Amino acid sequence: MDDLNDTGHRPPGADGLPGEADLGQVWRAIVEDLQPNQRAWLRASEPVTLHESTAIIAVPNDFTRGQLEGRLRGQLEDSLSERFGREIRMAVSVNPSLEDTAPPALDEETSQLVDISTAGLDTPPESTVQPDLVAPTRDVDASSSERRGSALETRLNPKYTFETFVIGSSNRFPHAAAVAVAEAPGKAYNPLLVYGESGLGKTHLLHAIGHYVRSLYSNAKVRYVSSEEFTNEFINAIRDDRQDRFKRRYRDVDVLLIDDIQFLEGKTQTQEEFFHTFNTLHNANKQIVLTSDRAPKRLEALEDRLRNRFEWGLITDVQPPDLETRIAILRKKAAMDRLTAPPDVLEFIASKIQTNIRELEGALIRVTAFANLNRQEVDMTLAEIVLKDLIPEGGEPEITPALIIAQTAAYFGVSIEDLTGPSRGRHLVMARQIGMYLCRELTQLSLPKIGAQFGNRDHTTVMYADRKINQLLAERRAVFNQVSELTNRIKMHSRQG
Ligand SMILES: Nc1ncnc2c1ncn2[C@@H]1O[C@H](COP(=O)(O)OP(=O)(O)OP(=O)(O)O)[C@@H](O)[C@H]1O
Numbered sequence: 001m002d003d004l005n006d007t008g009h010r011p012p013g014a015d016g017l018p019g020e021a022d023l024g025q026v027w028r029a030i031v032e033d034l035q036p037n038q039r040a041w042l043r044a045s046e047p048v049t050l051h052e053s054t055a056i057i058a059v060p061n062d063f064t065r066g067q068l069e070g071r072l073r074g075q076l077e078d079s080l081s082e083r084f085g086r087e088i089r090m091a092v093s094v095n096p097s098l099e100d101t102a103p104p105a106l107d108e109e110t111s112q113l114v115d116i117s118t119a120g121l122d123t124p125p126e127s128t129v130q131p132d133l134v135a136p137t138r139d140v141d142a143s144s145s146e147r148r149g150s151a152l153e154t155r156l157n158p159k160y161t162f163e164t165f166v167i168g169s170s171n172r173f174p175h176a177a178a179v180a181v182a183e184a185p186g187k188a189y190n191p192l193l194v195y196g197e198s199g200l201g202k203t204h205l206l207h208a209i210g211h212y213v214r215s216l217y218s219n220a221k222v223r224y225v226s227s228e229e230f231t232n233e234f235i236n237a238i239r240d241d242r243q244d245r246f247k248r249r250y251r252d253v254d255v256l257l258i259d260d261i262q263f264l265e266g267k268t269q270t271q272e273e274f275f276h277t278f279n280t281l282h283n284a285n286k287q288i289v290l291t292s293d294r295a296p297k298r299l300e301a302l303e304d305r306l307r308n309r310f311e312w313g314l315i316t317d318v319q320p321p322d323l324e325t326r327i328a329i330l331r332k333k334a335a336m337d338r339l340t341a342p343p344d345v346l347e348f349i350a351s352k353i354q355t356n357i358r359e360l361e362g363a364l365i366r367v368t369a370f371a372n373l374n375r376q377e378v379d380m381t382l383a384e385i386v387l388k389d390l391i392p393e394g395g396e397p398e399i400t401p402a403l404i405i406a407q408t409a410a411y412f413g414v415s416i417e418d419l420t421g422p423s424r425g426r427h428l429v430m431a432r433q434i435g436m437y438l439c440r441e442l443t444q445l446s447l448p449k450i451g452a453q454f455g456n457r458d459h460t461t462v463m464y465a466d467r468k469i470n471q472l473l474a475e476r477r478a479v480f481n482q483v484s485e486l487t488n489r490i491k492m493h494s495r496q497g
Helices: 021-033 038-043 062-069 073-084 145-153 173-182 202-216 227-239 243-251 268-283 303-310 323-336 343-352 357-372 380-392 402-412 428-441 447-453 459-473 479-493
Strands: 048-052 053-059 089-094 192-195 223-225 255-259 287-292 314-316
Touching: 021 048, 021 053, 021 073, 038 062, 053 062, 053 145, 062 073, 062 089, 073 089, 073 459, 089 303, 173 192, 173 287, 173 314, 192 202, 202 223, 202 255, 202 287, 223 227, 223 243, 227 243, 227 255, 227 268, 227 447, 243 268, 268 287, 268 303, 314 323, 323 343, 323 357, 343 357, 343 380, 357 380, 357 459, 402 428, 402 447, 402 479, 428 447, 428 459, 428 479, 447 459, 459 479
Parallel strands: 053 089, 192 287, 192 314, 223 255, 255 287
Antiparallel strands: 048 053
């Protein structure tokens, strides 16, 4: 790994969230979504930079700043948070030189935006951070290299590390292989392919490799991407005639982590591109790690030459965890999220939910949220009540996104068109976010597929909705009740066929 060189690029995004350097593009999209009268306020605005959770927006005068900080703040912060997939606050600075400018050029090619990824990590350009211009209530000091370092990592999910990964007989081998690969990228097994059913920790392992590589080799360029995003980016690159940029993005890395390759099935052109990416990286001894929901030989609509390449390295599978591992996962989750639940309740949940760790964690969150809202202790009676609703007797019929959308619309008294349409009224946004959360909980659909069901929304919007509702479940009784009632209705209807 001696040849690693740090170009200052942020590591890739967990599930493809936009990075700090993408503020310009994100801001442009947000401005486009506004009503014309609101847009007028932002004509001369200029996104300056995004530091951790604060986006700095420059405007020409105090009056405009007042508008942004007043009536537009909520909406703009919601939109920024939604698109970045985390809470973003806005700080508004005044830059009088914008007064005379035409509407700022937000096009990527001509933008004045400072791209943190090319500006050098340790020397943020003077012009990006001007604390004296920023509203004093906001903390935008980014001088600490430590803080900047952690901000650079944010696109890999910080929770998905080897430390938080519980090892059991079902995943001991893939875990060991993942550690080996992270310790000696390009040398141990190349490629490493981990396959297994949904919700068994494949994505967690991929991110853990990314974190560990970066902690061992601080200059390593690690890129994480789902195959779905890889495909979408490839299509966009062709459309925008930017194939070179696309190629550089994926071929100029030390470790490429690519999730859910089953999505490449049947996509001939993307497979072709991926084949060349694979060869370039492999020839240069760069590490490739892949996950799939099936063994490669069962990826029937994948070209032989790709399948064949996947077999060059190590193929290993994750199995559903045994009871002990499930209990250990719940214990770890409870400790990490400071959820209090006695051992018998953890065992009970672990005994009831056997095949999907995402559901296992979801059940623990529901039980503790219910207790929290009722100011009750978590005990067996309470756990039984909550889980009875969650797990029907005699197996689970399939729940479709169409059913979830129809029931969510009916429950909130809105039309399906509105629920999946562009309108952003508060009531609608909440209903939509609950619908997206339920699709994540009750179906196996990927984030982009859920986004597609809700009017072609971006997958980061779904991710944000999922996180937000998970959080609100424990904080707001109304949300907990709505989610529980709606879950019951959806399950009832699915059983009725
Ligand atoms: N061994 C483990 N220890 C701790 N947490 C785990 C473990 N395995 C999975 N999890 C947790 O379970 C959840 C689902 O895991 P993950 O998203 O990695 O599954 P996946 O196999 O990639 O599923 P999908 O194919 O649906 O994307 C995550 O929150 C993850 O942290």
